[in-house]
Amino acid sequence: MNGDTENPLKCSICDKEFKSKSSCYSHIKNVHKKNFNGELLTEVGCACVVCDKKFTYKKNLKIHIHVVHSQQDGTNLLKCDKCNYSTAYKSNLKRHFSKYTHEKPLQLQNCPKCNAVYSSLRALKAHEKKCHTVEEEQLEAIKRQCPLCPFISFAIRRSEINDHLEKIHELTLSKKCYSFESIKAFHKWRLEITKQTTSFYNLRNLRKNTMYYVCNRNGVFKPRGLNKRKLKAMGSCKINAYCPSGIKCFIDKKGGVNAEYMPLHVGHENELKYIRLTTEEREFIARKIACNTPRKDILKMVRNTKSKQELQRLSLLTIKDIFNIERDFKLSYNVKKHSPDSVGVESWYHQLKEEEECNRRQISSTKNNKETLEKQLTEEKKTESSLELSLQSENGRLQEIVCVRRCKQISYK
Incomplete structure (x- = not known):
């Protein structure tokens, strides 16, 4: 610790503490307009003799006299040799001389997008940045590309591109x-x-x-960052x-x-x-994370729900989704992050789609088989009924034959 910080200096007027003497002196001069002895600075000869204007520093008084009163009297002014121009500042005179020292003729800069004309390229670029970049950004925000052809609409309302889809592509x-x-x-x-x-x-x-x-x-x-680094290959x-x-x-x-x-x-x-994922699904997974259930168990549980009901977005849950839910709900595991399983989920999703298509084909084939079986059963029933009728007729004939034979035997006896 330094001696200045252990025993800080105080202002004698407002009791404000300072670490060094120089900062304390500057505070008294600038704020209280006094010197270190407590005397006002305006009373120590820092007033203009001509207009009685008071200044804190003598250098400001000199600048005031040189600029204001020299211009009124016409004395101590810097004059141009080629014209009647006069000024109290050297910088203004140098800028004035630059007009006469141009070796090349002055080239005017025309704006390619409007009729504005500027004497320098810097002014032209400032004009383009101020006026035309805003218009381009607005057009980019409004731009709508047709999904079926290269037509682009820059209208504010959506009615133009909707009319295009209805009239040209014949969509209702x-x-x-x-x-x-x-x-x-x-x-x-x-x-x-x-x-x-x-x-x-x-x-x-x-x-x-x-x-x-x-x-x-x-x-x-649209990327969210500031485009400082190159974007990684990612889907959208x-x-x-x-x-x-x-x-x-x-x-x-x-x-x-x-x-x-x-x-x-x-x-x-x-x-x-x-x-x-819906808010209900995210809250459901957040509860599982809060109970410290492992990520693999959450994924297995979500995969098993597919057998009981139809395929939903929750069935395609990935470890990246779980990390995002942890971040949004401010939850954390005490486990290291594993490699993402997005490729495995996509293959699993395609496999489920193929299984659903196979099931649909089997259902359609079973329906066709049922129809053929029903036809066969009806035909078999018809044949059975015809056979029964034929058997009944044959049984009647046999009974008649037996009766005739018995009658003949009785007559012989």
Whole structure:
């Protein structure tokens, strides 16, 4: 510890503590306008003789006299040799002389995107950065690529590209209207639709009384970082084009919700691996993590649920999903991270798809076999009935023959 910090200096006026004498002196001069003895600095000859303006430092007084009063009197001014220009500063005179010392003629810089003209390239670049980069960013934000052809729409509203899909590609973009009593009922219906159609909708716009949900595969992938490092090879659910499917809902004053639903998806198939986990599923996994169940056991438990019910997004759970849930819920294991099993999950998913297709084929084949067996049974029943009739007729004939023979024997006797 230094002596300055152990015994700090105090200002004699406001009792503020300082570590060094120099900082204490500068504080008294700048804040209290006094010297170290307590005398005012303005009374120590730092006032202008002409206009009685007071200054703290003498150098400021000299600058004031040189600039203000020399311009009024016309004395001590720097003058140009070639014209009547005069100034009190050397920097202004040098800038003025640079106009006469140009060896090359002045080249005007024209903006290629508008009619603006500038005398320097620096001013032109500042103009482009201020005006035209904002326009380009706005156009990039509005740009919508058709998923079926190279057509691009830069309109603010979606009606232009929707008309393009209806007129040129002959698609029917019909809306369905629904009404709900509350927002909870609307969200319940939205979750049911995502399960039925194997799709997901992101909340794009949220205003006071309106909400607009867009298909999660709509648009272009945008990295979140500052582009300081090169991105790794990673997949994205975006199709780099426009998908018209969406939900637009309006909230009434009473709390009711009126929704407009566009069910048609264009440019992609609804696959289960591109759907997010629901909040209920994430909370379920977070509870398992909080109970310190191992990750492998969670994955096995999730895989076994497929045999009891249909394939869902939870069945495609990966270790990366578990890490994300740990991060979001601020949970942690005391175990090292294992290598991700995304490749294994994809192969397992394809295997399940193949098994489902095989089961469908077997069901269709069993249906056909049932029909053929039913036909065979009906034919066999017909043959059995015909055989019974023939046997009955033969039995009747035999009885008649036996009766005739008995009668003949009796007559001979």
